[in-house]
Structures are given as structure tokens and as C-alpha cells.
Amino acid sequence: MRPGRGGEVTGVGAPRPLWERPVGAVSMALASGLLLALALPPRPYPWLAWVGLVGLLLAVRTASRWRASLLGLLTGALYALASVYWVEGTMVRFGPLPVWLAAAATLLLALYMGGYTALWAAVAPGVIRRHRHTAPVWLATAWVALEWLRTHLFGGFGWAHLGYTQATTPAILQLAEVGGVFAISWLIVAVNAALAATVCHLAGRRPHAIQPQLLAAVAVVFAVVAFGEVRLAAIRATPLRATLGVALIQGNVPEGEKWDPARREEILHRYLSMSEGVGEGAARLIIWPEAAIPYLLQGSPQLEQLLRQVCARTGADLIFGGLWRDPTDQSYRNSAYAITAAAGVAGRYDKLHLVPFGEYVPLARLFAFVRSITAEIGDFRPGTEPTLLPVAGERVGCPICFEVTYPWLTRAFARGGATLLATVTNDAWFGTSVAPRQHLNIAAVRCVESRLPMVRAANTGITAVIDAGGQIVAEAREFETTTLTATVPLRDLPPTLYTRIGEGWLVALLIAWGLAEARREKEKAGSRK
Template structure:
């Protein structure tokens, strides 16, 4: 009976840890919780054998994934079976994290194992972000801090991985202190903790505090207007076209009327460029000459360049179109018709199961009722648009969640990243705000402005320090499923950061350190250390260990 109660208590703590982590993400945004949400999980699995550590951490992952991705059930043809498979697939990496931690705890002791948690966690996030068609750099712990620019400036050197590392380090230090208190018997006066163990706890805590202090060093915001910068006025069009109307021929004329009216309204403020969202036009401008001319005349009338998204087909369609490959594209329209060739970027990173079916012919997707989506072709290379000397890169839809996409564009000379997207699929859920959180990191990582233009929101301008400079909202402050125009000025400064030059060096280093720690642990003979002790702790020659049957732990008795 006691065993059942203990198991229930452990599961409750693990699920509370998972729930607290979910609440730290958008759109709950209780970001402070992230700095302690992992503590219950670490305290529970520190005493478990490796197999049980794997199971418990997987359960934690299931709670986390189901909570963060609850909005995905709005996607067409997405069933509860698909949701269960997604939860299982993306929960397993956390299981391996629990396995690595418990093995390290068994062989080295609690404090060294806790010190390894930041490396393990960053490795898990990096590997699940680069796992073929399952790559998903979404809901990284770092993303919980997107509303705190002072905290995330190190992302310009380490990427989001460095912020995740620090969050885990603080969680590990808190867990070490609490474990030390619990093990010392201060709350029940049962026994004393070993002095060497508490030294290790204090050392880990000191490292976490030092890291927090270092984190704030680069937190000052650099002023705009450095040499080489240029002020550009941009206007964003948020048309708020319902998803069910976007591809209906009966609504094509009214959709273009909405965009024309909003574009003329934006033109009154004399912007250099006007941005429309992903798949804005009801038909492809490459297949409808009249539609293309209509957009051209709008550009000429307003005197502004127009960047727009246009596609031949909507996502999540299961029909086959023989001999035709669709593209999800962005076009830049010259208001003076001087550009000899139409500037066009075709989306490179297609959405699995929405724009293509991965490993078709190898995996029998029909067995789990996945629609046979096909017909889209990926673009060949990234493009830096040139709008009269204003050089910028464009990402389409979810491409902006991949750090390397923005980094490659900056490497090709982009002074700004423009993300055009349509998130009407997901309804009024956390999805647009989670997209926004990731866009904040693209700005900090590369020290450029990031512009988000979304059909239904959130449309905004993010400065190079990750501050949301302006956000499109109505009078009540509502920023999704509202219609409007946002105009502001950005300073296109030369982009320069360690991350834009070196990429994911910090994450790769964490993977290598984790691999070394795992291999080193595997080479050690399994030893059990008291909770709070570290591997170097050895009893003196006049002390021998004996098992305390009442507690199931090792106690040390002097001769």
C-alpha cells in the first residue's frame, strides 16, 4: 500500500512539473515558472533506477507535449490517433534524458548528475530540432523568456540553446539545494548530510548564480543609428480572411477588394514597402495575369514595393495533380516596373503532411489515415530580395521556427527578415503566440529586425534586441482575428553576431559533452552514492558501508 501511495505521489509531482512548464509558454506566459518547473521532475527521478527514470521522464514529456500542442487538433484531417502518435513520438526524447540522468546519478552521485542536466536537455532539444522530417525546434525552454529581452541577449552568441542551458542550470541548482535539505533531515531531524555533499551543492548553486549574473552583462540595449544603417518605413496588411473563404472562387473578388482597400490606406503613410501575408491572393499571380496586373497597379498607385504571398493550392489537400508541382511563394512587385525579372522566392522547408507526404512509398501512411498530400515542390535556394536598396530575406510560414533559415539569409546579406504567414488554421489558440516567441529569437540571434505579417495575426515588428517594437491590434488590444494596417520605421543596421557567423556551436558542444558523459558513465562500475553526494566522495578507511533496510539507502558507520 505504501508503495502505491509513493508511486501516486511521484506521478502527481511529475505531472505538476509538466503542467508548470506548459504554463510558462505562450499563451499563458507565466515565464517565471520555467526557472523552477523542472525541479519536481529531477527530485522524483533522482532516486529511481534507469528504466524507471526513462518511464517517468517519458510521462513528463507526454504531459508537456499534449499541453503545448493542444492547438494542433484544429488542423484539417488531424485526428486523435495522429495526436496520440505525435505525443508519443516527441515524448520519447525526454525519456532518454531521464535515462541518461539516472545512469549518471547511479554512477557519479546526485550533484554531478544534476550538473549534467543542462547538457542533456540542450542535446535533446537540438536533436529533436534536426530529426529529418520530424525536425521540430518548437517549445524550447528558451522560448518561455521571449517577453524578457534582458534575459535573452546571450542568444546572439549561443542561440536559444544557451538560454535553455541556463534555465536548466538554475533548475538543477534548486533541485540540489532542496535534495540536500531533504537528505539532511532538517525537516525531520533524522540524520546529517555529508559535508562534502553540501559543498558540491553550494558549488553547483554558485555556478548557477554566476551564470545568472553573466547573463545580465550584455543586457544593455544598443542604440539604433550606427554607421551603415538606413531607415525604412514598412506597412503590414493583416486582412483577417477566414480560412474557409480564402480558396473559394465565390469570395475571390471580395478578398482582393479587402487587400486593395487596406493597401491604399497604408499608401497614405508613404511606406517604402507594403507586406501582404502568406497565400494572400485567392489565386496564383503566376497563373492569373489579370490578378498580377491588379497588384502591379496597386504598387504603382501607392508608390511602394509590395511583397506578397501567393500559391497555386492550399495546404492539407489530398488530391493528386499529375504533371504539376505547386509552390508556396513570395513575390516582390516593383512600383515602377523597372526590375527586369520578377523577384520570387519559393518556400524551401515544406510542411510535412500539409504540403508533402514524407517517405511516401516507404511508410504506409494510409494505415493511420493520413491524407495523401502531394503536389508541392520545395524551392531550390534562399533569396535576398532587393527593394530599391532595401535588402531583406523572407521566410514563409513555419520556416521562421528554424534558426538556420534566418541565419543563412543574414549570411547572404539580408538586413531584415520578413516572415509572411497564415495561421488562420489554428483558430484562437496559443499557436500564433508561440510562433511569435520563436520569431523574437530570430531577431536576437542575428541582430536584425524581424517583421511578422500574418493573415489573422500576430502581425508585428521585432527589433534586433528582441523587443516587440509595434504590434497590430484593435482599440481593445485584441491582436488576432482583427483587420488592420501597421506602419512603422525600422533601422536596417548591418547584421553582426557570433551566432550568425558560427551557428549552433553551443548546441553541438552540448551534444559532444553529453556523449562524453554518457560514455564515461558507461565505463564506470555502477556505484550507489547517498543523495546529495558526488562521485569523488569516498568513505575513510575506517568506515564501511552497510545497507539500511528501513530506508533502503546506504548509511556509513565508523568502526
């Protein structure tokens, strides 16, 4: 018998397992990327996430750090490309960029995202060798730390985290109230690592091949499912504080027409007439999408009066997306306004987290050439604080469009006392791809993290209502000019653990991992003496 680099024992002269052969390792890494891609909604296979990383983990188990990173890049880039392929179409239609340049930019984005998986794969063999019994814990911790980093670095890109694969699995999804989407990612990776260890030992014909890590992982999954079911039942049993009638206006204005000066009056009239069509008393809150009005509200008392009249005739307050210009430097903000019949402009929230290369150019000096490629990049400035909008007797946190992908922002709204989330967005950029559905599912996770319901008005869809359990209870069809009316149940639920401590649990695990590494090095040094 001989020990392998990963700690498993194989027979002398026995053929190497498939994952230790070059072609087999590459195949398993690619298979991992494909399985993870199939797990991400709206694809109906969320269970594949729980086994998707097994192939990669086996392939890197005995690999050198360099080879493991390349295998990780294959997995991560394939998963990312299947998740963000729609970026190419957006750049071609609205850049407008040549197909080859848009395809190259999309591939670079996928490689960037895959680079985080490559870093994780590079450290995985060492973790497996040094921490035989606790490897799943530290592998999951490393993965989630890199997901967190990707959500913040270079402006942040929080799309396609592993935890989002469970957005349509209600019981598992409830774990987000404890540790956010990252807690779900952590559990998925830990289960994959435990499965990989068991497969490896089975291949080595070891007795007692079912590893303790796997038994522990299965027990934790069952506990999480039970927790989720209990929490959903507890939410349903909590008495209602109130109900709120809402009317969500899906104007369905094509992106190519949105800023056409010749269409401005027609667009404004569409939203005004659709709002008045709601009827008096049918809703207490009307919401229009992001940048619904192609005018500046500032310095236009006639426009403000029109909006106040709509509120007066319907008996509802209004939230809508629009622009605001800073009079001090003439810079623009992407904003959400609150309008009431009595006060006019009752509040304004300025988007805090702008979309890199969409609403601004990060590291402008370094990437100055980007503006010479396309003129469609905005030049906005970010807001300064997560302002709540006072409408319909509620305190509304209003993440704008892509901001819903940043957990820290909805957490800030919740900590500030929000009683409702209202997202205004324009997903027309995504066309008919899976991106609008992915965007909606990300929003559902934010609801569980904060235990707040969300009403969502999207220009071309998907306009929807999501409850505090993350379930989509009503939605409008995409690319239809329509109004979605619904009654939103409002409950006084206590702040979630995630609202209170955020990623504090991750910091604790990283410290524990560091201490475990330090203790091992100390023991290793002592054994040399």
C-alpha cells in the same frame, strides 16, 4: 548513515524522501510538466521554467532507467499537450476529422514530443551518479541535443523548446545571439539540475547543502542578465543606418473562404484596395500574408500589371505570399514574391521547409493512408535555396509561416547578407488558441539570433513588427481586417556568434561529455586491476 543511489546520505531507518516513493515520484513528474506548461508564453509565468524540472530530476535520481523514462514521458507529454492542444481543433475544423481521431492524433504528437523527455530522463540517473559535480552541465547538454534532434528528425517540429519560455524576458532572451534558443534551454536545464542537487542534499541533512553547482548556476544567470542588459543598451546606442516605413496588410480572410473560387476576385480586391489606402509615400514596403492571392501569378500579365500599378501609386515595393507552379513537372511551391513598379516580379523565394502532414506527407509510402483520411494535405515541393528578396533598397529574408520555427533557416538568411526579415504567414488554422502568440514569440527569438528586425504579415493575426532585440514594438489585433503601419529602425549590427557558428558550441560540449565518459571508464577499468 547510509548512502542513497544518487550519492546523498540519509539516516539509518529514516523515511524515504517523497520523490523515492511511487506515488510521490509520479506526482512530482506531473507537477514538472504542469510548471513547464505554465512557463510557456503567453502564460505569464516564465520564471517557472527555472524550477519546473526540479521535481522530475528528484523523481528519477534513484530510479531505474525504465522507471525514469516513464516518469520523463509523463512530464514531457503533459508539457507538450498543454503546448500543442490546439492541433486537435485545427484538425476538426479544417481536416475535417472526427473529434476522436483528431484528439488521438494530438495525443500521439504529445507522446512523440514527450518521448524526447523520456530519453533524457532515462540517462539522467546515470549522469548524476557518474558526474557528481558536473552533472548539471551534461544534463543540460543532453537535453539540448534532444531539442536539436526534434527540430530536425522526421521533418522537424521545433515548437515549445524550453528556451521559448523566456521570449518575454528581454535580458535573458539576448543569450540567443550567442547560442540560439538552445543556449537558453541549456541554461534553464543546468539551473534546474543544480537546484535539484541542493534540494536532495538538504533532504539528506547534509552540511553545506548549498551545492557549488547551484552557486555557479546563479552566478552564470546573473552574468547572462548583465550581458543582456548591456547588449540591449549597445543596440539602442548604435546609430541608425536608415528607417523603413512598412504597411502590413492583415486581410482577415477566413480559412474556409480562402480557396473558394467564387471569392477570389473579392479577396484580391480587398488586398488591392487596402494597399492603395496606405497612401502615396506613406510606406516604402507593403507586405501581404502567406498565400494572399488565390491565383497563379504565372501566365497572368493582367494580374502582374495590377500589382505593379499598386506599387506605382503608393511608391512602395510589395511582398506577398502566393503559389508558383514548376513548368517541368507541374508541381507547386509555396512562395513569396517581390514586386516593384519598375521590374514587376523582382524576386521569388520558394519555401524550403514544408510542414509535415500539412503541405506534404513525409515517408509517403508508409503514410499513404493519411490522404484517405483527409483531403486537406497539400502536395507541395520544397525550394532549393534561401533566396533574398530585393525590395525597398534592402535584402529581405522571408521565412514563410512555420519556417520561423527553424533556427537554421533564418541563420542562412543572415549569413547570406539579409538586412531585414519579413515573415508572411497564415495562422487562421490556429483559431483563437494560444498558438498565434506562441508563433509570434518564436519569431522574436529568431530576431535576437540574427540581430535583424522582422516585419510580419499574418492573414488573421498576429501581424507585428519586432526589433533586433526581440521586442514586439507594434502589433495588430487578431481577427480584424486592418493595416499595421510602422517605421522600422535599421542598424548595421555585426553578425552574431550564433550566425557565425550555429550550434558549434553544442558539438563541443557533446565531445567534452564523451571524453569525460571515456576517462571515467578508463579510471574504472584501472581500479579493477
